[in-house]
Amino acid sequence: MKIVLSTLNAKYIHTNLAIRYLKSYSKNYPIELKEYTIKDPLINIVSDLYSGKPDILGFSCYIWNIEETIQVIEMFRKISPDTKIIIGGPEVSYDVPYWLKRLDGKIDYIAVGEGEETFNQLLEHLHGKLTLDEVNGIAYLKEGKVKVHPQTNKINLKELPSPFRFEEDLPHLSKRITYVETSRGCPFQCQFCLSSIEVGVRYFDREAMKEEIRFLMNNGAKIIKFVDRTFNISRSYALEMFDFLIKEHLPGTVFQFEITADIMRPEVIQYLNDHAPTGLFRFEIGVQSTNDETNELVKRKQNFEKLKRTVTMVRDGGKIDQHLDLIAGLPEEDYDSFKKTFNDVFAMKPEELQLGFLKMLRGTGLRINAASHDYVYMDHAPYEILKNNCLSFDDMIRIKHVEDVLEKYWNDHRMDETIHYLTSEVFDTPFDFFQDFGTFWDRQGWARIGHQLEDLFIRLHTFLKTAKPDAVPYTEHLMKKDYLMNQKQKPRKAWWSKPENEDWQKELYGLLTDQPSIAGSAFEQLSLNQKELHKHTVLEKGFNHQYLLAYYPPQGTVMIFEFEYNTSKLKTI
Incomplete structure (x- = not known):
């Protein structure tokens, strides 16, 4: 049988680790991998998949690709009704009856949860080697009724074969992000996150993972992102891996981690500050909220003072860029509380501050108990909230204005001196600057048109002339400086107007x-x-x-x- 595993990534530079583990685990079967992006024309995806005439076609599904994936499946089913279609991934592993009924007649099976063994057993069944009853971890419809086979045991991660050594992947390693996991599971119970559902943390073999990373670097991988939910849950493990990467990295390689900052020991940070080359590591830290009541409601244990200590030590060390995350819309956090959260976190001056909006993921505690906080949210992925008992839809729109200009004017680092001055000396708080500017931006209709680099300076200058005219002369000086500093070559034309006689x-x-x-x-x-x-x-x-x-x-x-x-x-x- 011709077997194809596919997915729609968010961007071309992303790669899907899940389908590579499925292929490596089912090594007795020839499996072809086909990856696309959610921006690709759907008819082109269907045409390319159809050209391979697959007998078995699997899709890896997430909130960012599920709706596009469904459209691909619907078209493909019409022109290839005999192909066995299997879907799996976090988006379809919960509310399984809903997915089976919504996709009745379009898919054949859902692989529920951890998929390596399930997919392999399903291939054995489709090749006549196992009965369907012997396949664990699948769901399907039989005579209109939902049938679910539970998984029996968790996979021993130390026995999983490598997903990184396929010849067809090697030429692309330098151009795309390589995802690596050294553990599965999370020790925390944050009610907005799917990781809270899986109990316990399991580790891959350390020495085997080190060998995989050596292989990836030797074959050109430049950006390696660890997808472990909390990379530093074990201090000794994190320190051992950091030490390994510092000593054996190749020039130009960058490693990214998701860490829990308030459990990071100062001696570990000091070790990194003393020994890590600048730019080798990048930390992603989920702060989400600094409201203690909110954190307690979502079962999120967080010591903000210790978190701040970690972020400050890392920042002062100057070796590691930090990406901090916030979530607007968590329980009992109203507009003013979120403003405080934003200002608390912005005060630490992270290299990147990501402002996201709560998504009511299937299977999470917040979605199950949504009515207790009057949540109203999108019916389809990404299930983003529209309002709750503390935040009106008007509040959500205002915060989205903040998100828009935060991305353009802080995270892209086009005018750092200017923004630092405005947020610390001109406006009452950083949030007030981004809010006032974001609302002005939206009212001017700029959110609906494109922009060049020069436009960003002109639009900020226009806003300041209206909002803070007294601050314009000195701010203009800083804006010129930022503009000139961030040009790689002598600019042909500046964004500011010049007098005729110079x-x-x-x-x-x-x-x-x-x-x-x-x-x-x-x-x-x-x-x-x-x-x-x-x-x-x-x-x-x-x-x-x-x-x-x-x-x-x-x-x-x-x-x-x-x-x-x-x-x-x-x-x-």
């Missing part, structure tokens, strides 16, 4: 050629002649008597010189 530039360039010390000793040491000055630098007025001189060398990093110069020789100051 004789002052010619005169100041002459002074910089004859007396380079006026811009400081560092600039003087460059020993640029007049031709090099005009070719590789940008000279702009800053604030009051400040000038900005951006030097773009043929090779290397741009240098910004900020200096004061007030002389009667210049007609314009």
Whole structure:
């Protein structure tokens, strides 16, 4: 039989670990992997799958791809009615009767939960080697009735074969994210997360995983992301793996982890600060809320002071970028409480702050008990909430305005000095800046049109002229500096308007050629002649008597010189 396993990833750079484990576990059967993205035209996906004429077709399903996957299945079933279609993954492992009835006549089986052994047994059945009753962990309809075969035992992870050594994957390792898991399960019970349903944590063989990581690096993998729900739940294990990666990493490799910050020991962080190369590690930390009542309601144990200690130590070490997550819409967190949560976390100045909205995932405690907090949410994936007893839909819209500009103006790091100044000196709180600007952005209709880099500066400048006109002169100076600093080459055209008569530039360039010390000793040491000055630098007025001189060398990093110069020789100051 021709067997194909497929999935629709969120982006091309992503890879699906699940279907690779299924293929490696069922090594006695020739299995072809086919990955697409949710942005691909669905008819193209169906055409490509159909061209292989599969007898058995499996799909890995998640909240980000389930609706598109269903459309693919519906089309494929019409043109290939005899193909056995199997679906599995976290999105369809819960509310199984709902999925079987919704997809009646379109799919044949659902693999429920951990799928390696289930899928292999199902292949054995479809090849006539097992009866259907001998297949564990599947669900199907029989004469209109739901039949579910429970799984009997958890897989021994130390015996799972490698999913990383398929020849067809090797040419793509350097271009895509490689996902690795060294454990399954989570010790915590957060009621908004599917991981809370699985009891206990199981580990893969440590030495075998180290060998897999060596293999991946030697074959070009550049971004390796560990999908362990809490990588540092065991201090000794985390320290051993960190030490291994520090000592054996190859240049250019980046490792990403999901960690629980409030259980991270200071000595572990100090070890990383002392020994990890800059940029080798990236931490993803779920804060979600700093409201103690909210955390208690979702059974989330969190010591915010210890979390803050960890984030601060890591940030001060300067070695590891941090991505912190918030969730809007958790129980009993109203608009003002979420504002406090946002400000609490933004104060730590993480490299990235992700503002997400609660999704009522199937199988989670929050979804089961949604009525107790008057949750109203989307019927279809991603099941995002629309309102609850504490947050109105108007509140949700306002917070979405914050999310939009936060992504563009903080997470993308296009104007760090500017945003730091505005959030600390101009607006009452960071949240107030992002909220006011986000609402202004939406009212201008900018959310519905595209933008270039220059547009982001122009739009912020437009907002400040309305909201904080007194802050415009100095903020404009910082915006110019940020803009020039983040250009890889000398910009052809700046975002700010310039007067027609710019004789002052010619005169100041002459002074910089004859007396380079006026811009400081560092600039003087460059020993640029007049031709090099005009070719590789940008000279702009800053604030009051400040000038900005951006030097773009043929090779290397741009240098910004900020200096004061007030002389009667210049007609314009």
